[in-house]
Amino acid sequence: MCRNFLLVRNKFPDKLIDENFQFKDDTFNDYCTNKCDTDLEKISAGCLYFLNTFFGSSELFAQYSNNYMNILEYIIIWLSYMLNLIKNEKNDSLDFFYRVYINGSDKYKTPINYVESCSNYKELIDKTNMMNMDIKDISKFYDAFILLCEMYSGFDEHSPNCNKYFEDATKFVEKYKNLNGDSSITGKNSYSQLLCTLSTDYDNFKNKCKNAKCNNITSFPEIKTQTTVKCSVQGSEVTPSSSSIANNLLLVLFIFGAIGIFLGISYKYSLFGFRKRAQKQYLREKIKNIKKRINH
Structure with missing residues (x-):
């Protein structure tokens, strides 16, 4: 999962260049509306790329069927972060983007029949119940998420660099603690669920390090989750051992x-x-x- 997010980050940098987003190649052309002339159209193309990559067929969905809601949450984190970098009509929530691009585009009506109670991409996004959340607050999760993805993508079970994993884990837990102590986030179930998803994937990363026989695993920092949301033991990067x-x-x-x-x-x-x-x-x-x- 994480390799796809990092690939998009490489081909569609998460920063403005000359006050605009830039594509590095034609990866997203098939998902463009009006040739992706605007930043919002570029962001929409990136969002559609993710949806097609993870949910574009029953075979793809089968790989993520146990944790697809976690992946959708990460897509919304990416979407919010990118929207937060630019000015739009309603810059405090996802509502404007949802109305114009998700609800108003046929590309998000791509039919699917293998996800329970969902007939297209739009209905998949609706299941997250995140469209009225504040993009500024959701964006705060992005750095922790990207760091966690880099930890997963850099993991090598055959030649583990346990000291590096420990250093990255320490950085991640520090970012997590900052999120957990943010008064604009804590106490709200929607944000607590995002914290829960991050903590579950972090614990799964620790298990990978343990299985790789990292001798310093007991030194890896623990994180405490909020009690308002029950965390699932299955995260977005879990596969059978x-x-x-x-x-x-x-x-x-x-x-x-x-x-x-x-x-x-x-x-x-x-x-x-x-x-x-x-x-x-x-x-x-x-x-x-x-x-x-x-x-x-």
């Missing part, structure tokens, strides 16, 4: 192997006209024991 996949694969192989032996013996005895019920029962018990050993 290789050990989990391996265990499941071994279980399948053992079961199929045992079944093959069972069928082979059964076939042998049937050829010779013997009925060995006790032998079959014994093999069934062996299969059960194999399952138990694998699960434990």
Whole structure:
């Protein structure tokens, strides 16, 4: 997920150049309206790029189906940050952009039929309930989010740089504490949910470091979440661990192997006209024991 956000940041810098946004290449051309002549049109093209990248097909959505709301939250954080860099008709909320570009453009009506209660991109965005939030406040989450993305993208499980991960984790937690102590953010459930999403993905990053055998993992700083929102254990960057996949694969192989032996013996005895019920029962018990050993 994070690599896509960092790719957009590289090709569509999150800063003004000569008081305007600039595309570095033609990556976003297919998402433009009126050739992206204005900054708002460029931002809309970037937003559509994200939506298409993560939700453009059922195959893409399947990769993120357990955490797609977290990804939508991050898209809105990016959108708010970019809008906050320019002047628009209603610069304190997403409402103007929503009315003109999301609600008023056919590109956001791209049909989808694989997300529950959503028939297009617009309805996906509606599910976030973030369109009336203050873009200045949402923008405050951007630096922490980008740092977390850089931490994930720079992670190497085969050759971990644990000291670097610790330094980045310390910086992230400091940014998180600043957000958590901001009176314009705390106490509001919508913003608390964003804090929750960040903290969950941070904890998942720590788990990656732990699995990579970082000896300094106990020194990684903890973060405290607000009690008003229950955080999910599943963040935006969670994928099944290789050990989990391996265990499941071994279980399948053992079961199929045992079944093959069972069928082979059964076939042998049937050829010779013997009925060995006790032998079959014994093999069934062996299969059960194999399952138990694998699960434990």
